[in-house]
Amino acid sequence: MNIFRNISFGQYIPGNSLIHNFDPRVKILGCLLIIINLFLISQFWGFLILGVMVWSGIIISKIHPRFVFRGLRTIIYLILFTMLLHLFMTEGEVIFRIWIFKITKEGLINGLFIASRLFILILTTSLLTLTTSPISLTDGIERLLSYFKFIKLPAHEIAMMMTIALRFIPTLLEETEKIMKAQISRGADFESGNIVNRTKNLIPILVPLFVNAFRRADELAIAMEAKGYRGGEGRTHYRELQIHRKDILFFTIITALAIIVGILF
């Protein structure tokens, strides 16, 4: 019963494409630009251009579209639901009517726009997480946040928290599995009963898990202190991030396109 073996985190797929090799900072910023743009534009052509941009990114990255759509699968119902809400709830020029339901022209447009917005948003973030390893993502976030140090933003601390979380997710999952097996062998039942009972049955898993997690945190803190950890000050970095010419080029193109699309549509 290796329930958790197949879960991969950060869903990163190693590769050696142009997109994979861009600096994580550039990728994160590019991603942000596209997302901001998505919420600024209000014309069909804008969505089309952004969609084509992201899709060509996926093609360049040589990642099988299957992986991209796997990310979409969980959110497709949310997209459909919000689209339907917009479709039926917007007041305006009625173009279609069944019984008490009516579809308006404005509703149709709003619904399609919101769906495209979410759709492209997921594609963009998937492209980022599929082509960037969690480590370089954390590194990129740390370096980007460190520009905000002047407002006392704890960039190093946030990155350290992310690293530790990434490091301990597999460990804690393994432990959850162990506890579950121990409870099942003593007759616990996690699979039948109604939702209330099933939730109640989770308590004997969660209690030991949390107790252990706190103990781990304590031991890790001591081990870190023993290795001379005292916050981000005066710390050097093992991993090096370098902006190459291709990163600058990529960033310029994205920014230029984003500005053009933002202004025109």
Add this chain to the structure above:
Amino acid sequence: MIKIKNLSHIYNIPRRDPIIALKEINLEIERGEFLTIIGSNGSGKSTLARHINGLLLPTSGDVWVKGMNTKDRECLWKIRQEVGMVFQNPDNQIVATTVEDDIAFGLENMGIDRENMLERVNWALQVVGLEEYRRFEPHLLSGGQKQRVAIAGVIAMHPSFLILDEPTAMLDPRGRKEVIEVIKKLNQEEGITVIFITHLMEEVIESNRVVVLNKGEIALNGKPKDIFLKVDALRSFALDIPQITELAFRLNHKGLKNISPSTLKVEEMVEQLCLYV
């Protein structure tokens, strides 16, 4: 060199039930030694270890590492670089998400420049024999390998002293052997002073000197061979004697006087027994 003078430590002083963990400990540790500190549960061995790199401060008495007092806050980071520490649970001391990043963690804290860091990480990986695992995520390694990563992360900081607080307690026999091999190599080839803490008598054999702790006090201090002679005393401290030593002890008592009661290894026993054939 490490010098411990009249060290006492009491937990829970503010509360009503103080626990005396260490009583008037006096101990000197020379460079290059392989010292084992052994004791049963609650004998104070971990407390003693944590005093050596300033994770705990003495209730009374002093600890000096290369002439620096652990009470001196300004020396604290220098002391922690000089005295590396490896803990029992390998899972709870690995910070980063890959082996090489974790080994670099201590170096990053020290503010070492990148070129130097790469060199030291490579060296540490090679010493513990994990070169081909450098890009692995820690949860994919075995217990023994994880503990070797932890050791590599400490020795990359180039400490003079390495304290290992029951590093084998959570490992299977194979992992245990891997870790002991690495520790021996560090002591003999790299000249690192090793302070090895355990509750298993079998693991004492490799060391030059043994300190037996009992109820917060040093009960015995000497060479492994001499310590093993004191079978009754060891039993009274709730420590187990290795089977082979126990056998030698009993044979000796039954009149086989050529068999030394301080036999520590099977090969030695075989040689001695062959004299009777």
